[in-house]
Amino acid sequence: MLSVSEACARILEAFQPVEPQTVPLARAAGRILSSEITAGTDIPPFDYSSVDGFALKVADNSVGRTLRVRADIRAGTSSDIVIHPGECARIMTGAPIPDGAEAVIMVEDTDFNYHAPRQPAPQTVIIHKAVHLGENVRRRGEDLHIGDIALSHGIRVRAQEMGLLAMLGKSEVHVYRRPRLALLSGGDELLPVEVDLIPGKIHESNSYALATLAEASGVELVQLGVATDNEEDIRSRLEKAVQAKVDVIVSSAGVSVGAFDYVRSVVEARGELNFWKVNMRPGKPLVFGKYRNIPFFGLPGNPVSAFIGFEVFVKPALRKLGGLSESPRLKQKAILGQPIESDGRESYLRAEVSEENGQLVARLTGHQGSGNIFSLVRANALLIVPSGVKSLPASSEVEIWPIT
């Protein structure tokens, strides 16, 4: 049977990044850059004062010295005055440093009464503290020089990138289009959340959990609803995904060997199966293929298996599809707080990881059955038991994936 890593490799082969588009900066947050960003200006673009104070020459800044105030420089202005020995200029935070000045002394370090609001600049000012060359001056290009690579291709735009893009004056940004993902659930036992339970039925939950995972990955969702255990219903819903021109279809349930598990045959009839079993726990039945040329994931129906299948297989595919540069999951290690039994399959167990005496300790959160969503709710990480391992004593080192 296919190993998890072989399955992942086959899946990734089937995906290529979607095409780029241009969006206004205000809509770029969370998107993936489709091209590198080069600085078109120095950042900052001119030398400026980082404090409210007086711009002066360092030779003039001995304690007790009186300087003549030549000018008053506000933020947003530019002047061509030149500071000579014995002179200074009052200057506000963010205002350009005048020629000739070499440092800025904070107003608090002078005799000027800065507590009174909106005072005009004084005629003279007395220095109370020496400042060194360049003190309180932010230099042009100190952050970035014109022509520097500011942001690389394939990164997700976070708050700080938004700030930098704005500083660089990028009013439009090239990003990858948001991939479109169609989500299908299925099973005769499933009732919508709005309806009271009756014997034999349960509330449909995968569409909510998987939609949340999908949206966190930055895709646009197309909900195909809940199919009954019936080939025609499954097929007609999949056809809606084709009409909606989605980039990927994720379905849950109906991929096992039950008498009414039709998903596999429907996909096979109008597409191709790549594989339908992976040597893992939970979630051994897992279909990957294409429905009419659209990559198709058939996750197992059990809520925990579906969640883990999404984390392990769908997420990396969505990263590639969305244009994110290869940056593998940050691997974290923890120490087992208890012994663990496994069945030799690569296992993704629900665990709570906490810091104890400076190290991360992982403990299982309870029932590991693939339907027990409550232990997943109590978990903050998946704990990975490698294939071939049947038991691990307490204090063994294990890999964990934080789940947020």
Ligand code: AMP
């Ligand atoms: P299946 O993969 O169709 O054999 O389903 C496996 C288990 O998952 C069954 O107990 C189903 O009732 C349950 N299940 C399947 N789909 C969903 C869903 N969308 N929401 C909640 N439970 C589900």
Ligand code: MG
């Ligand atoms: Mg079913």
